[in-house]
Amino acid sequence: MAKSVLVTGGAGFIGSHVAERFLAEGWNVTILDDLSIGREENIPDAARFVRGCITSSDAATLVKEGHFDVMCHLAAQIDVRRSVNDPVFDATRNILGTLNLMEAVRTSGHATRVVFSSTGGALYGNFDPPPSTETFPKDPEAPYGIAKLSVEHYLAYYGRVHGLDTVVLRYGNVYGPRQDPHGEAGVVAIFCNRLLDGRALTVFGNGEQTRDYVYAGDVARANFLAATSELPPRGRLDARAFNIGTSIETSVNTLAETLRRIAGATVSIDYAPARAGELARSALETGKARSVLGWTPQVALDEGLAHTFHFFADRWAQFAAGGNA
Numbered sequence: 001m002a003k004s005v006l007v008t009g010g011a012g013f014i015g016s017h018v019a020e021r022f023l024a025e026g027w028n029v030t031i032l033d034d035l036s037i038g039r040e041e042n043i044p045d046a047a048r049f050v051r052g053c054i055t056s057s058d059a060a061t062l063v064k065e066g067h068f069d070v071m072c073h074l075a076a077q078i079d080v081r082r083s084v085n086d087p088v089f090d091a092t093r094n095i096l097g098t099l100n101l102m103e104a105v106r107t108s109g110h111a112t113r114v115v116f117s118s119t120g121g122a123l124y125g126n127f128d129p130p131p132s133t134e135t136f137p138k139d140p141e142a143p144y145g146i147a148k149l150s151v152e153h154y155l156a157y158y159g160r161v162h163g164l165d166t167v168v169l170r171y172g173n174v175y176g177p178r179q180d181p182h183g184e185a186g187v188v189a190i191f192c193n194r195l196l197d198g199r200a201l202t203v204f205g206n207g208e209q210t211r212d213y214v215y216a217g218d219v220a221r222a223n224f225l226a227a228t229s230e231l232p233p234r235g236r237l238d239a240r241a242f243n244i245g246t247s248i249e250t251s252v253n254t255l256a257e258t259l260r261r262i263a264g265a266t267v268s269i270d271y272a273p274a275r276a277g278e279l280a281r282s283a284l285e286t287g288k289a290r291s292v293l294g295w296t297p298q299v300a301l302d303e304g305l306a307h308t309f310h311f312f313a314d315r316w317a318q319f320a321a322g323g324n325a
């Protein structure tokens with residue numbers, strides 16, 4: 001019988017790629033999403049869709065009675081600035097919503113593996129030069145990262161105390177088709193849309209700050225491998241955590257120039273004052289994902305940016321032709 005996965009947040013950017021990946025592998029896919037950010041057109045036709053909020057009792061019932069082999073949990077409030085302005089809202093969705101689902105897994109009596117989407121970019125402290133390994137000291141700057149780290153602690157607890165099968169993926173800055181230009185790593189989507197609109201690209205600070213950009217298709221494959229691989233024993237916080245990135249630092253200047261070249265555009269790159277609290281450098285060491293999950297990124301930045309730009313360009317063309325962009 002085909003295996004089954006629940007993808008929370010599957011109408012969103014990364015979740016829709018995850019859902020597609022499992023469908024391609026022959027799994028039955030159920031998507032739970034409240035469509036607060038996600039879009040119905042992101043949901044693959046072959047997936048079953050349940051509209052609902054992860055904090056609800058209906059969501060808990062779905063998890064409890066669904067007997068899923070795997071739950072890839074991606075549904076979250078992902079806007080770092082919103083987490084700063086409204087940490088209660090952030091914690092309600094990102095901590096309590098997750099606990100609601102985890103308690104349902106715990107009491108279901110079914111061995112559901114939980115693959116949690118955490119962050120590498122907003123978790124590690126600014127102590128040592130990158131790339132960060134999984135055991136680097138954690139010191140999240142914003143409530144968004146604090147909530148992700150809290151959930152990671154809960155998942156380690158559920159593993160140790162209740163024997164639940166949990167695994168954590170800490171992503172770099174994920175980019176790719178269908179990304180909404182907000183949230184943790186929306187800069188690629190923002191730049192693509194500005195280029196298509198013929199507007200200047202705005203870079204905050206001197207543009208030499210670096211991030212680890214990883215393609216959504218590679219992240220989806222990491223979810224599949226985390227769902228199906230043999231994992232290390234459950235233990236403390238980092239035992240079953242894996243960085244998912246490229247280990248390559250790319251500056252915002254390089255990103256802007258590469259996208260401008262791909263777009264064949266001549267718009268200017270404008271500089272605005274640096275944003276407070278922004279990390280100067282970030283990249284993730286991914287040897288553990290390679291050795292345990294057999295995962296390595298396969299899409300190089302130039303190639304992934306070209307796919308992404310052309311996705312947005314097609315959407316603009318449809319919109320210009322009177323379609324729904």
Ligand SMILES: NC(=O)c1ccc[n+]([C@@H]2O[C@H](COP(=O)([O-])OP(=O)(O)OC[C@H]3O[C@@H](n4cnc5c(N)ncnc54)[C@H](O)[C@@H]3O)[C@@H](O)[C@H]2O)c1
Binds near residue numbers: 055
């Ligand atoms: N984009 C990145 O670079 C990045 C980096 C690190 C971690 N992550 C994590 O990956 C996951 C997916 O992020 P994304 O970039 O695809 O964001 P996204 O906003 O596109 O996807 C999140 C989805 O969750 C849904 N959702 C939000 N709150 C919900 C709720 N209470 N109940 C049900 N559904 C809800 C939204 O409608 C959306 O479809 C998140 O957990 C995010 O924190 C993303």
